[in-house]
Amino acid sequence: MPHRSFFHYNITRAYPFKWFTPLVIIGGIILTALVSFLNVAATGYELVSTSSSDPNATETNSIWFSKWPSYLVGARAACEAASLQVQSTIYTDRRAFPYELSKVWHVEEDGTKAYQGSLIYKNNVIQNCNITEIKIQFEGPDRSPGQLAVAPMGGTVTAKTECYIDADSGRTYFQMRSTYDAIPPPETAKSTFLNLNKTSDPTLFWGYSLLNMYWRSSMQAFFDGNADRSPPPFFKGVIDLNRNTTLDGTMEEQVESIEFLRVGDCFFIPLNSTGIAYLNNRYCNSTSITELSNSPTNPAEFTRPLPGIWRSVEGLGKSMWFTVLADLGRNDDAMPNMLARPKLLASLSSDLATVNETLRSRFRWGLNDRMFMQAFDPSQDVLLQVSQSILATDYLCQVPQLKSPGTLFISILVADLVILQALWKIFTLTVDGFFLKSTEEARHCANCAPVSQGGILHGGYKSVNGGDSQIVLLEEQRSSGT
Ligand SMILES: *[C@@H]1O[C@H](CO)[C@@H](O)[C@H](O)[C@H]1NC(C)=O
Ligand SMILES: *[C@@H]1O[C@H](CO)[C@@H](O)[C@H](O)[C@H]1NC(C)=O
Ligand SMILES: *[C@@H]1O[C@H](CO)[C@@H](O)[C@H](O)[C@H]1NC(C)=O
Ligand SMILES: *[C@@H]1O[C@H](CO)[C@@H](O)[C@H](O)[C@H]1NC(C)=O
Numbered sequence: 001m002p003h004r005s006f007f008h009y010n011i012t013r014a015y016p017f018k019w020f021t022p023l024v025i026i027g028g029i030i031l032t033a034l035v036s037f038l039n040v041a042a043t044g045y046e047l048v049s050t051s052s053s054d055p056n057a058t059e060t061n062s063i064w065f066s067k068w069p070s071y072l073v074g075a076r077a078a079c080e081a082a083s084l085q086v087q088s089t090i091y092t093d094r095r096a097f098p099y100e101l102s103k104v105w106h107v108e109e110d111g112t113k114a115y116q117g118s119l120i121y122k123n124n125v126i127q128n129c130n131i132t133e134i135k136i137q138f139e140g141p142d143r144s145p146g147q148l149a150v151a152p153m154g155g156t157v158t159a160k161t162e163c164y165i166d167a168d169s170g171r172t173y174f175q176m177r178s179t180y181d182a183i184p185p186p187e188t189a190k191s192t193f194l195n196l197n198k199t200s201d202p203t204l205f206w207g208y209s210l211l212n213m214y215w216r217s218s219m220q221a222f223f224d225g226n227a228d229r230s231p232p233p234f235f236k237g238v239i240d241l242n243r244n245t246t247l248d249g250t251m252e253e254q255v256e257s258i259e260f261l262r263v264g265d266c267f268f269i270p271l272n273s274t275g276i277a278y279l280n281n282r283y284c285n286s287t288s289i290t291e292l293s294n295s296p297t298n299p300a301e302f303t304r305p306l307p308g309i310w311r312s313v314e315g316l317g318k319s320m321w322f323t324v325l326a327d328l329g330r331n332d333d334a335m336p337n338m339l340a341r342p343k344l345l346a347s348l349s350s351d352l353a354t355v356n357e358t359l360r361s362r363f364r365w366g367l368n369d370r371m372f373m374q375a376f377d378p379s380q381d382v383l384l385q386v387s388q389s390i391l392a393t394d395y396l397c398q399v400p401q402l403k404s405p406g407t408l409f410i411s412i413l414v415a416d417l418v419i420l421q422a423l424w425k426i427f428t429l430t431v432d433g434f435f436l437k438s439t440e441e442a443r444h445c446a447n448c449a450p451v452s453q454g455g456i457l458h459g460g461y462k463s464v465n466g467g468d469s470q471i472v473l474l475e476e477q478r479s480s481g482t
């Protein structure tokens with residue numbers, strides 16, 4: 001009697017089919033290739049961190065299998081949303097103005113605003129921006145020495161804008177401010193119009209030219225209005241402009257109107273010969289640009305100060321309004337963008353030639369001669385366009401990268417072995433179940449003796465004839481009906 005180990009082995013028989021070997025070899029090769037291919041997608045890649053400025057492209061086009069259903073793919077590119085802090089400065093993808101993010105909020109169901117500390121942003125299109133205020137400040141002697149050296153008068157134009165984005169978590173509103181100064185102070189780190197190109201983006205180039213020209217014209221008018229006054233002149237002033245919503249006509253007619261912007265507030269601060277300002281500042285006694293510009297030049301009462309500045313202020317306000325909206329991608333029927341429609345641009349730029357002629361050399365410093373200085377000709381074939389904008393920021397992304405050859409080989413090998421073994425098992429069970437049963441020859445064994453009653457040992461085989469190595473299939477025991 002040979003030794004009986006605790007462990008057993010299975011007995012084998014050759015399959016009695018002619019088709020079996022070619023099927024297994026050819027099928028095996030095809031399946032191995034197919035399974036390896038699937039396994040490369042499922043386990044051959046690892047995620048590595050990278051940064052991207054276009055998460056939509058990174059997420060969709062990163063790799064050949066990125067369009068496969070997610071249950072087949074192990075490593076898929078994903079980008080995290082960026083968190084833009086309130087008070088941080090950001091550009092849009094057109095990079096015209098640096099915007100300071102000043103407020104972020106959700107509107108609750110009962111209509112109240114819930115303010116937040118940051119804007120969670122993931123490449124969302126900026127929508128429906130409204131400018132709520134344009135503030136023009138005449139800074140006078142408060143300018144830096146360098147600024148005063150090149151222009152005797154200067155100031156800033158600031159636009160306050162409200163927009164929203166529609167993210168998965170709902171609609172988020174935010175307010176941004178941007179400031180323009182044609183001769184910025186030397187310490188400023190915020191540059192405007194970073195991507196100017198006259199041929200590829202004439203819309204923004206027109207906005208840039210109009211802003212620059214009307215800024216100079218307004219400052220010169222303020223300077224001239226104060227030059228020879230017997231009462232003390234104004235040394236600084238502020239004008240708030242907002243939209244006149246009571247105008248008649250279509251939106252295109254409204255934006256073209258000189259009354260499109262109304263003067264919400266204005267204050268001018270006089271200076272006296274002791275160098276100390278009067279406490280009584282001068283305000284505007286009208287909201288209408290036409291009325292203010294038609295008032296007498298040297299009135300006894302200063303209720304309508306500096307009539308000479310208002311036409312330039314209107315041009316400057318509108319140029320800022322529509323350049324900011326172009327940067328933010330707003331041009332629709334509810335707010336047609338004057339920089340995107342030939343007829344409206346011709347109207348907005350109609351004063352440019354006059355402005356160029358009247359600007360004196362003291363206010364021409366830094367004028368770029370590539371700038372537009374003549375009114376726009378609507379018959380020109382120029383591609384004016386304002387398309388949707390996004391905020392420009394960088395995102396942290398995880399993208400799939402092929403593993404190193406060594407680890408790739410091991411992971412594919414392990415995964416292949418597991419799957420191929422399972423497939424082999426299923427295949428043989430199927431063949432055994434469907435084909436072997438019906439094959440007479442497979443159920444008998446020339447060398448096998450019939451099983452005697454109760455002679456089964458563990459493992460389904462038994463030795464007969466005193467240890468002779470003859471074995472009997474379990475199958476046969478069952479079919480013999482014992
Ligand atoms: C990027 O994808 C998000 C969500 O899929 C979408 O809301 C957004 O508009 C896309 N951004 C751009 C610029 O297409
Ligand atoms: C801008 O104004 C329009 C019309 O008044 C409004 O539908 C839209 O929601 C406003 N946009 C924002 C960001 O408040
Ligand atoms: C402006 O855009 C055009 C067309 O896209 C390009 O050929 C040209 O080089 C650009 N100019 C500058 C200064 O980038
Ligand atoms: C200058 O203003 C101060 C205070 O407003 C006033 O007291 C003073 O008389 C003024 N000087 C002149 C010369 O008007």
Ligand SMILES: *[C@@H]1O[C@H](CO)[C@@H](O)[C@H](O)[C@H]1NC(C)=O
Binds near residue numbers: 285303
């Ligand atoms: C505003 O101007 C009108 C005349 O144009 C005058 O009657 C009125 O008193 C002024 N209002 C103020 C507050 O000065």
Ligand SMILES: *[C@@H]1O[C@H](CO)[C@@H](O)[C@H](O)[C@H]1NC(C)=O
Binds near residue numbers: 245246248259262263
């Ligand atoms: C708005 O425009 C109309 C029409 O020109 C004008 O009569 C009205 O005074 C303006 N409203 C304001 C608040 O300026």
Ligand SMILES: *[C@@H]1O[C@H](CO)[C@@H](O)[C@H](O)[C@H]1NC(C)=O
Binds near residue numbers: 374
């Ligand atoms: C602008 O004005 C200057 C000086 O008056 C003149 O030399 C120049 O030709 C003008 N430019 C245009 C485009 O009219």
